[in-house]
Amino acid sequence: KNQVEQSPQSLIILEGKNCTLQCNYTVSPFSNLRWYKQDTGRGPVSLTIMTFSENTKSNGRYTATLDADTKQSSLHITASQLSDSASYICVVSRSSGGSYIPTFGRGTSLIVHP
């Protein structure tokens, strides 16, 4: 079964601190893995995308890693800011009949306190 598991479910950190979010998946055949940020009341916005051959991708203070062998990914946030408070969603897409079908994780809710 195609599944994406994220941990932790929620996380509270102080402003300026770093944190790492985890994503494990069983999606097959693997096409790509993407991390989204979803602010409250808004649709998700893409942060990074990695294909099978990529093992790290950065977007400002966000750095994603991918280990395709162990089917694990992480999202590292450096020097957190209050605006980082959001839900972070891991999405793994599989190829199917010429199209690409995404499977979403349940998300990690991050709260950054001043």
Next chain:
Amino acid sequence: DVKVTQSSRYLVKRTGEKVFLECVQDMDHENMFWYRQDPGLGLRLIYFSYDVKMKEKGDIPEGYSVSREKKERFSLILESASTNQTSMYLCASRPGTRGTDTQYFGPGTRLTVL
């Protein structure tokens, strides 16, 4: 700038009513998606369309149908709304069939079925 709009931000309907949720994108994208998002469950794919008049079932199509008569518009239909369809509904579009293409999400419609 890609824009995906949804017809309503909030909607309240009664059990048994027929409900239409409309989604419009202005970037000539080929692929469009409908998701529902529930607390603790993440986003789940209801239906997607990779071309005009084409549709494919996602993970939870039961109780829903879709229509794509024009490229820019993708409608989600609840033939007879039920209380368990109370949820946040998110529409997304994607340029084409490349797996690495980004999905762009609308702001969501929060539907309450009484």
